Amino acid sequence: MSQDNSILCALDIKDNNMRNVSVKDATIKNRGVIKHIKIVSADLTYKLYRCPQCGLNALVKNGKRKTNARLASFNGIEYHLVLNKQRYICKNCGSTCGAHSDLLIKNHTMTKQVQNRIFDMARESFTLTSIAKIIGVSVNTVSRILYDNIKLPNRCNVLPENLCFDEFRSVNGIFTFIAIDAQTHHLIELIHDRLSKTVTEHFINNYSLSERQAVKTVSIDLNANYQMVVHRIFPNAQIIVDRFHIVQLCSRALDQVRISCLKKISDKHSSLYKALKSNWRLYHLPEADVDDKKVKYIFGINEYTTTQNVIDIAIDRLPIFKNRQIL
Ligand SMILES: [Zn+2]
Incomplete structure (x- = not known):
């Protein structure tokens, strides 16, 4: 395997028309931030004879044009591709054309590799911000790639009851x-x-x-x-x-009272303090789940007792807490 092929294979680029492939380290400044990147340079050339305009075998090589594109990253470092694309001119009609690679997307600096990585990550439910950070592109680029070609219908077929x-x-x-x-x-x-x-x-x-x-x-x-x-x-x-929002409001109200009670307790080693602080979850339990028979070791209070007994510690001593204990 030649060196060109090895680099292309490592970068997962399947284009046999790329020649003179080289990779080098570089630094760029993006919005004041210095970034270390890898630049992959290559020539894109192949034999082309027939003119796409007039159809005659009159094409000759006519210099090269540089194109910049982004490759997918596999180790967190940005990979930039600088491609020297072969240009051709027709001796018959004078029109020009250039070499094309399937890796590139027309009028886009992102390669299909990057696009596919973004689609894969979106399928795994990564957020736009995390995709942008991992791949090293802006959030707007990710959003453009994901949503630009999607046209959502203005309305659903039938409005549900x-x-x-x-x-x-x-x-x-x-x-x-x-x-x-x-x-x-x-x-x-x-x-x-x-x-x-x-x-x-x-x-x-x-x-x-x-x-x-x-x-x-x-x-x-x-x-x-x-x-x-x-x-x-x-x-x-x-x-x-919605029931969820009512339960959420009740839980928050209960917690507010619990925390205000906690702040007033001076003895931080008392069982009341431990019950309210370490075992706060017990006060959010639905009534049906509160056990008053099964004895188990309760951490914080450090004794064998029932869940009901732990809850009673606060309810018996704090009347305000008893009034607010809704759940
Ligand atoms: Zn021509």
Whole structure:
């Protein structure tokens, strides 16, 4: 195996038209940050006789043109490809053309290698930011490669009777609105904006009134904005406040009381302090899971007792905690 072939094989490039392949270390400055990279240089040339314009065997070589592209990284270091592409000129019609490699994408500095790596990582549920960091490209490049050629339909075929609304933080801290089918959990809408105005306009413009009237329930969190939106978009829908968000609020309220009680306890070695501090999870248990018969070793308190007894330590001594113990 020649040296050219060895380098191409190591870089997983399957193009036999590349010659004089060499790799060297280099440093570049990108937005003030110095980066150590590898530069792979190669000539791309092959025999071409027939002119693509006039079809005659009149092509002759006409110098070379440099192209820069990015290769996929396999050890965290950026690999830049500098390709000297052969140019050809037709002696008959004067038109020019150049050598082409399947590795390159037209009008793109990313090679197919990089594109495939991005698709593979996206399939493994890596976030855009982590893909960008691992491959060494910008988040916008990753987003462009993943989403540029995807045209999502403006609306779903049939609006389900039961919907769920929520929002999540996507790339660059932008909030995205999401609507799913409450029964099948299939995605219904994804709007890259969570403003009530945008959401309302989207549904009103894409779904007829009769379709919207058919929606029976919409599950939401305790966001007051969406309550107004739901009434406007779906006149017959009933609003359901999601159980998860209610439980979450209750848990937070319970924890606030627990922490304020903890701060008032001066004896850090008392069983009350240990029960509230080390065994806080027990206070979040559903009633059915609280065992008052089975004795086991409880860490923190360091004795054999039941879960109910540990919970009672705080409930008996702190009346405020007893009142707030909802779960
Ligand atoms: Zn020609």
